[in-house]
Amino acid sequence: MNTHQILTDTPDFPEDKIKQLHEYIDSIEDREHLLIHILHKAQEIFGYLPPELQLHIARTLNIPASKVFGVVSFYSYFTQEKRGKHTISVCMGTACFVKGSAKMRDELGSMLQTDSHGTTKDGQFTVKEIRCIGACGLAPALMVDQKVYGHINHDNIQTILQLYKEDPHD
Ligand code: FES
The missing domain is CATH 3.40.30.10 (Glutaredoxin)
Known part of the structure; x- marks a missing residue:
């Protein structure tokens, strides 16, 4: 995995959740649908997909941020705004x-x-x-x-x- 990650331990992105996401990324075997799997998991962990998290995922996977943004915008299931429980x-x-x-x-x-x-x-x-x-x-x-x-x-x-x-x- 590329290690140029931009998220660091903050109240919105605590270290343990970032670690949980990376453990998941490392465990995925279906490489073909990798990005979709990761976005689902990231939304499950953090509750939403803000731009900084999308950028983090793009850098981790070494793919253009525009590709991540395109997928997040396309599927109405994904949300870029923080939601309540x-x-x-x-x-x-x-x-x-x-x-x-x-x-x-x-x-x-x-x-x-x-x-x-x-x-x-x-x-x-x-x-x-x-x-x-x-x-x-x-x-x-x-x-x-x-x-x-x-x-x-x-x-x-x-x-x-x-x-x-x-x-x-x-
Ligand atoms: S208009 Fe159909 S459920 Fe509200």
């Missing part, structure tokens, strides 16, 4: 919008005091918009990670958030 996707499809999902999105934003990227200070939640999630009969609907919640209103939204604040899934 749980992603709340508020449906903005027509059925949900008509039933007030924009108001729910705004309410969530002010309840959780999210930043301009929709993420809370404690890194617990990211609120984002999504197009129809195929649950129009439950409008207005949202998803927390992969779980769908319907008929969202001012009261039950608090109950849902509470479930994830306590995090029974850990």
Whole structure:
């Protein structure tokens, strides 16, 4: 492996996580899809793929940064912005919008005091918009990670958030 790596131990990129990524890179046998495998793993470890991490991967693999950036931009699965532990996707499809999902999105934003990227200070939640999630009969609907919640209103939204604040899934 090329050792011209640019990441050093920082709160965003702790040494143990960088090491974990490199151990993974060294273990991959499928060289043909190397970059995709590494990007998946890097997002799993760090939660997102900021430019400095993309550059680090490019230098480690000795490939152009533009190639890494191209792959990250192409696949919507990859994100370059820091996300919270749980992603709340508020449906903005027509059925949900008509039933007030924009108001729910705004309410969530002010309840959780999210930043301009929709993420809370404690890194617990990211609120984002999504197009129809195929649950129009439950409008207005949202998803927390992969779980769908319907008929969202001012009261039950608090109950849902509470479930994830306590995090029974850990
Ligand atoms: S419009 Fe929201 S689930 Fe279809």
